Amino acid sequence: MNRKPLLAWGGLAVAALLLAGSGAELLPQAHLAWRLLRAAEDPPALARLRLAPMATPERVAGEIDTALAAGDEDLARSFLALADERGLPVDSARRARIEAMSDGAPLRMARAFADGALSGQADSGIGLAGAFAADLTGLGDLRDLAREGGHLVRDEPYDPLLLGLASVGLVATAATYAGGLGAVARGGATVLKVAHKSGRLSRSLTASLGRMVRESVNPGAVRVAVAAAGRLDLATARNAARSGLRTGAIAELTALGGQAYTLQARMGARGVMQVLSVARAPSEIGHAVRLAEGLGPATRAVLKLLDRAALVIGAVLMELVRTVWLALGWCWGLTLFCRRLGLAIGRLIWRRPAQDKRKPPQGRAATRVSVTGARPPAKVPVGAPTSR
Known part of the structure; x- marks a missing residue:
């Protein structure tokens, strides 16, 4: 019995089992990885793909309770918007508690405005509106410039980022009064200052902004501005700050401030602080703007669930690429398996006819004649004389 066909079919069966087992686990992961890679530059699509296993009714209910306990009405409403968008149930008691948070708002608003303006x-x-009002008059920037600049003049440790943002704010205030063109930059500088003072800027983003400030601010001109700030001479301080800022480098800070201001308008003060706490590079703030444009009021809830993964693919990029390559290797293995299977089926259907061993091969006699060189004897007629 020929065992070769049995071994061949056994090998094909083992290969089929291996391909089926690995494909059942690998192919869904590869499909998701491919979709994530395609959505790398589309933050709303990226967030929606990653949100599916996270946004469960239990998780959303727990986050709403946490936001209510912390007094964060905006975040609670954001989770409510997310639940309504995805069709997740939220009981009426939680909805009533969210609506009840608006009671007593006027007193809290007055206190928050005063705190923002003073500190x-x-x-x-x-509170952010109060800080913006103080900066718009120039007093807030003068306060920060005098405090941090005084440390600089006395060769004491100072905060270069706060000093640079105050200088940018003075210039933006002048542009705002001149024609309104600096309103966005003015508001953005205030947002960045408030986030930095409150410790809401991520460490990586603080380092990036610090490098931008060092490239854009001239320390000599800042010393002049500091002296003017100490005398509450707003005009001199503003002119010195303008002369001490390098136009090319300050454009990046202005653009970043504009994005922060846009986020504040779309997500509220706590929302923009939430973004600034998770973003690690200025480019990620631009991603957050696109995320807010695509998700609307549910943006804060999505950021709370996904953190930085809502903005960028992050450290899993190489893992996603590896998964896609493994899937391509699986497809190549499937191709080879199908080829071998087709050959095996073809050999099974179209067998070669067996040769008849009893039938002598043709040409044996001719071969013998050609080899020996002998001829068959000639036939002699009956009665013919024979030679002796």
């Missing part, structure tokens, strides 16, 4: 720190839209 430059805020965790609400009203």
Whole structure:
């Protein structure tokens, strides 16, 4: 019995089992990885893909309770918007508690506005409005410039980022009064200052902004501005700050401030602080703007669930690429398997006819004659004389 066909079919059966087992686990992962890679530059699509296993009714209910306990009405409403968008149930008691948070708002708003104007720190839209009002008059920037610049003049440790943002703010204030063109930059500088003072800027983003400030600010001109700030001479301080800023480098800070201001308008003060706490590079703030444009009021909830993964693919990029390559290797293995299977089926259907061993091969006699060189004897007629 010929065992070769049995071995061949056994090998094909083992290969089929291996391909089926590995494909059942690998192919869904590869499909998701491919979709994530395609959505790398589309933050809303990226967030929706990653949100599916995270946004469960239990998780959303727990996050709403946490936001209510922290007094964060905007975040609670964001989770409510996310639940409504995805069709997740939220009981009426939680909805009533969210609506009840609006009670007593006027007193809280007045207190938050005053705190923002005096200290430059805020965790609400009203507090940020107070900080913006102080900066728009120039007093907030003069306060920060005098404090940090005084440390610089006395060769004491100072905050270069806060000093640079105050200088940018003075110039943006002048542009705002001149024609309104600096309103966005003015608001953005305030947002960045408030986030930095409140410790909401991520470490990586703080380092990036610090490098931008060092490239854009002239320390000599800042010393002049500091001296003017100490005398509350707003015009001199503003002119010195303008002369001490390098136009090319300051454009990046202005653009970043504009994006932060846009986020504040779309997500509120706590929303933009949430973004600045997870973003690690200025480019990720631009991704957050696109995320807010695509997701609307549910943006804060998505950021709370996914953190930085809502903005960028992140450290899993190489893992996603590896998964896609493994899937391509699996497809190549499937191609080879199909080829071998087709050959095996073809050999099974179209067998070669067996040769008849009893039938002598043709040409044997001719071969013998040609080899020996002998001829068959000639036939002699009957009665013919024979020679002796």
